[in-house]
Amino acid sequence: MSQQEDIKLLRINYLRGPNTWTYRAVLEVWLDLGGLEDFPSNLLPGFNDRLVGLLPALLEHHCGVGERGGFLQRLHEGTWMGHVLEHVVIELLNLADMPTGFGQTRSTSRRGIYRMVFRARDEQVARTALAEGHHLLMAAINNQPYGPADVQATAQKIKAKVDDCYLGPSTASIVAAATDRRIPHIRLNDGNLVQLGYGASQRRIWTAETDLTSAIAEGIAHDKDLTKSLLATCGIPVPEGQIVNSAEEAWEAAEDIGLPVVVKPSDGNHGRGVSLDLKTREEVEAAFRVAQPHGSDVMVERFVRGHEHRLLVVGGRVVAAARGETATVTGDGTSTVVQLIDAQLNTDPRRGLEEDFPLSRIDTNVDEAIVLDLQRQGLSPDAVPAAGREVLIQRNGNVAIDCTDQVHPEVDYIVSLAARVVGLDIAGVDVVAQDISRPLHLQGGAIVEVNAGPGLLMHLKPAEGSPRPVGRAICDHLFPDTPDHTNNDGRIPIVGIAGSQGTHRVASLVAWLLHLSGRHTGLASRDGLFLDQRCVDPTDCSHWEAGQRLLINRAVQAAVFENGADTILRSGLAYDRCQVGVVTDLDGAADLAEFDITEDEQMFRVMRSQVDVVLPGGAAVLNAAHARVVDMEALCDGEVIFYSTDPKAAAVVAHCARGGRALYVRQDQVVLATGNTEAFLPGLGKLSAWRARRDLSEDALLAAVGAAWALGIPLNLIGAGMEAFESSEKTAGSAA
Structure with missing residues (x-):
């Protein structure tokens, strides 16, 4: 077979939020196989053996077959190179310790053009894995020099990118614990500053510091001499010490305190510049010169015999402990x-x-x-x-041996008290003791440091002993159980409105009603970005970036998003889940040719994304006049509310017969039905008179009322709010 030209990567798009493929972020790649369209894997001599020789763990890929070896079966039967590239990239990510199990490849309406996606926690890591996977695949196709050493180098290159771009282990453990509790997160910078939760319900972490960590407490912890003074005042055992300014002063202090002594920076960290068990003048003066470059001052203090221990205090209690050894x-x-x-x-x-x-x-x-x-x-x-x-x-250089279960209750109390005296919500307290299972005063033990922003790795991956769930402890500290035992998941009410017909008007109405209910409400739509009815950006804001601006804003207590098909296809939804999802229609395919969507029927897969993300305790508000929108009922994890201008719509009648909720128009009024029980929306009056003063369809009105009803806004407030909407619309427009 002649040399094959490279597979062309036509378009690479990072979908940050829930999308047509999955709930999570993915890298979507449009591929042109060129001549390889005529050469599936079983028609390339020796290709399968070369590929598996390079990546033997492909045997573990189940693929669509659903069992171990499934992908190899597809290889031998014959599969196209877009699908093969998907598995190559996934395996390279696995080798780089960034495992991912999700990937899909689909053909398009153009011959040889495919869309391939794979799970991607970080865009730069995903792009690196794609480029390296593409190179490996073409080498295997064309039997070019590429061996196991090259695979190892490739995996290391991707791993280096992971180390550069992904969260550190301490931050990652907290984020993972939040994810387990269904608490959303947003990364706020390229480092370890992360927001947990949305809007007014959020908390922020920076490694093991939180937005509850006092700057004053952090400053105190940084000054070790001040820390010791405060602890001693409260009766906490600490080694006596002095700040010194020269090697000569260090020796004088050592003589005053009594040998042996410790010399260390007064505000250093990670044990840098610390010298222990010093017994002679030469040792003390040499230790001063070692400590001086690592802090603003140098401290001489009494040497406490025993092992060094690091105890992690979270929210006033010890949650993990590690011991050091020589x-x-x-x-x-x-x-x-x-x-x-x-x-x-x-x-x-x-x-x-x-x-x-x-x-x-x-x-x-x-x-x-x-x-x-x-x-x-x-x-x-x-x-x-x-x-x-x-x-x-x-000396004590390996503080990574778990001893959490050995901590004496009195040691726990003293250490927790030390964190409270300094004022830290999360603290790493260094204790020197011969036996951590005995009270400190019985063995001459002492607390030698209290640290802000402690590392968690020694507790997550101890060299010996059991890992401790310290990330979960910090997450539970930030999002404690509520008095009524409901899930404190850091969420605010979010309403997503998907469709093409009047969705911006529906979004404005819902935001207005939320505003009237007393919540500081954000709105991102094609009309602009609004904060509590005040326009802060008049441009089209129905996209991911604008949505993030709302979710990051600490003032926002509820948020409404307009989501057109273009938004979902280009970037994904701005939020992971929502309380209410509205789907008005499946129109608009004619404007989406660049996404290979040409028929209204294809829109179902796009718009279902809005229903897929409705929380179990939330609701989908669906237009019963569209049969395929009605079919989305089966996809919703929460309740479904149908709306229609026709009270005899088949979906409405059947839904009410099952005891469900629905909205429709009868006698020129909005009717809200729950099962066989009906009620007119109070306060709104006749629709014909209301609509005569506003350019708004009955469908848009019903969709907005349905969303407000799903949010639990009182019906009399909904009716009064709709009646007053005209003035609110003018206010919002004038603010723009």
């Missing part, structure tokens, strides 16, 4: 200390440079405290210890 090497008479470290310590698979390793690699070039400890033993990094000699490398 790290040593044993001489062999021929290897240097550095060589022994690399051979005996750094080979531990738990050690690494990235932050997701529970233990750090030991490097004498950057850790001056290790060099100082070696000097105290009469050694240097290049020295060769005698065979059998044990050499101390780190």
Whole structure:
């Protein structure tokens, strides 16, 4: 077979919100197979063996067959290269420790053109995986040089992008816990600043700090001398110490306190520049020079014997604890200390440079405290210890051994009190004790530091012991159980309105009624972006970016979104779930040729996205005059409310017979029916007179009333609000 030209990537589109493919963010790629349209996998000599040789774990892909080996079965039967690329990209993401199980490939109306999507938590990672997968696939197709080493290098390249772009392990654990509780999240920057929840119900985290973390408390924790003073005042055991300004002062302080002592930066972190168990003037003065570059001041304090422990306090209680141990090497008479470290310590698979390793690699070039400890033993990094000699490398350098279940209740109380004294809602409290299962005062133990924004990795991935659900503890702290035991999920009422006929008018009406109900309401529609009836952006705002502006705004207590088909196809919905989803019609296919949509029937798959995201406790408000809209009833996780200008519409009659809710027009008035019970909407009066003063269809009116009814807004307020809508419309227009 002759050389095949590259598969062309015609269009790459990141769908950030729920879309026609899935609830989650995906990368959608439009592919042109070119000549490969005539060569499915079973017609490319040797291709299947080459591909599986490079990616043997493709055996685990179930594909549409639904069982292990399903994708390989499709390969041997013959499948097209768009589908193969999908699985190649997914496998590369798996190899890069960013597993994803979702992908789909579909043909379009043009020969050789396909749409392929795969789950993508981060756009840049997804684009990198796509580019690398494309390169690997073409190499396998054309039998070009590409081996296992190239696959490994590719996976590392994608993993590096993951490390650059994705959340750190501490933040990711909190976000994962929020996701388990169905709490939505929005990433606010390229780092670890994340919003949990929407609008006025949101909380923010930045690694293990929250918007409940006091700036004053953080400042106190940063000043270790002040922290110790406050703790001592409250009767919490701390080692006495002094701030010093020179090596000479450090030795004088050590003599006053009594040897042995600790020398450390007064405001350092991560143990940098800390030297322990110092017993001579030379050691103290050398330790001062090690500590000085790592903080604004240097502190000398009494050395407390025992192991270092890190206890994590969340919301006033200890939720996890880890213990440190010394790290040593044993001489062999021929290897240097550095060589022994690399051979005996750094080979531990738990050690690494990235932050997701529970233990750090030991490097004498950057850790001056290790060099100082070696000097105290009469050694240097290049020295060769005698065979059998044990050499101390780190004192308490491995604080990653879980000991949560061993913490004595009195230690728990003292540590929790220390966090409260400093004022931190989340704190990492460093305790030195010989036995954490005994009260501190019985063993001369003490609290040596209280840290804001503590790392969580030692508790999530301890080197020894059981992982602790600290992300869930922080999530539960931010979103505690409510007094009535309802789910505190950080959500606000969200209404999404999908369709093409008058949806902007429906959105305005619903936002107006929410405003009258006392909620600070945001509205994103083609008429603009509104905050509590005030226009802040007069341009078309029926898109994802504008929607995010509402959800990030802390003042917004409810939000209404107009969602045309173009919005859903181009970016996905701005929210993950909604309380009320309205679908007015399935028209508009004629304007969507760029998405390969040419028929109204195809619109069903697009507009169903709005119904798919309705919460179980919410409702879908559907136009009963459109048969295919009626068919969406089966897709809704919550209640369904039908509306129609015709009270005898088949869907309305059947729904009411089942005890459902519906709206229709009778005797020139809006009727709200629940089963066989009917009531006229109070306060609105005759529709013909109302509509004579407004350019608004009865369908739009019914859709808005149905949404307000689903939101639990009182009927008399809905009627009065509709009657007053004309003046509100003018106010909104003048604000624009």
